[in-house]
Amino acid sequence: MSEPERPVRHPHSEAPTIRAAQLKAMAHPVRMQIEQALDRRGFARAADLAADLGLPANQVSFHLRVLAAAELIEEAPEHARDRRDRVWRRAPQMWQLGSPEHPVEDERLGGMLLREIAAQHQDLVRRVAQWAPEYASGRATEVHGTFTRYGLWLTEEEWEALMAKFAEAVDGFRDLHEPGAEGTRRWQIDVVGADDVI
Numbered sequence: 051m052s053e054p055e056r057p058v059r060h061p062h063s064e065a066p067t068i069r070a071a072q073l074k075a076m077a078h079p080v081r082m083q084i085e086q087a088l089d090r091r092g093f094a095r096a097a098d099l100a101a102d103l104g105l106p107a108n109q110v111s112f113h114l115r116v117l118a119a120a121e122l123i124e125e126a127p128e129h130a131r132d133r134r135d136r137v138w139r140r141a142p143q144m145w146q147l148g149s150p151e152h153p154v155e156d157e158r159l160g161g162m163l164l165r166e167i168a169a170q171h172q173d174l175v176r177r178v179a180q181w182a183p184e185y186a187s188g189r190a191t192e193v194h195g196t197f198t199r200y201g202l203w204l205t206e207e208e209w210e211a212l213m214a215k216f217a218e219a220v221d222g223f224r225d226l227h228e229p230g231a232e233g234t235r236r237w238q239i240d241v242v243g244a245d246d247v248i
Contacts, residue, residue, distance in 0.1 A: 068145040070155035075120035077159045080105070081113045082166055085122070085140065090236055092229020093126040093139040114138055171240045209243070216241065 068076075075081060080103075087102045088094055096114055100107040114136075117123045122141055129137040147163065148154030178197060184190035204212065220239065227234045 065144040065146045067148055067152040067154070069120075070159070072120045072122060072145070073154075073156050073159035073163060075116050075122060077162045078113070078116075080109070081117055084110060084113050084117065086170070088123065088138060088140055093129045093137050095135070095137055171242065174238055174240050209245075213241070213243075 076085070083103055084099055087099050091098065091102075094102075096111040097107050099105075099114075100110040103110070114123065118125070118138070121143070123138050124141050126137045126139040129139075146152075147160055154160035178195035181190065181194050182197060185193070202212075229236070
């Protein structure tokens with residue numbers, strides 16, 4: 051009798067653990083702002099990001115080089131006007147902060163990064179909570195977000211399989227449009243799930 055097939059693991063479980071050098075690069079508040087601005091734009095030049103953040107272009111260029119050296123961003127030559135034009139985008143690699151098999155190399159920096167991710171998530175929830183009453187009352191008709199909650203009884207393996215399917219679904223939509231394409235808006239999706247043990 052053959053063993054039952056184990057469900058696919060959550061994609062983060064297969065992703066490499068972020069290195070201490072990458073954590074150090076990400077932990078700087080200006081670099082976190084640059085990464086968020088680059089995420090919103092999809093790709094950008096130092097001057098674009100400097101204008102978005104109200105920072106000097108040479109300061110942004112320095113931080114872009116640090117992020118590139120840590121392999122967190124990469125050049126996007128297909129968007130450059132010529133060979134001297136440097137356009138940047140987020141690196142496509144997915145990382146995980148750490149796991150029991152591969153613990154985070156620097157707990158202090160890992161904690162800083164987790165706090166920043168939590169702050170970004172709280173900001174997203176705040177924005178949706180401010181908009182939702184307008185939509186629920188009928189005063190706003192355009193969809194800008196959602197609050198969705200599910201409760202499921204699952205094994206840990208089934209939970210990982212569910213997250214893998216969710217990631218696969220998102221990946222199927224990720225490359226439908228270039229950043230800023232007409233008729234599109236950038237949507238942020240934060241997935242938070244927890245069992246009733248923690």
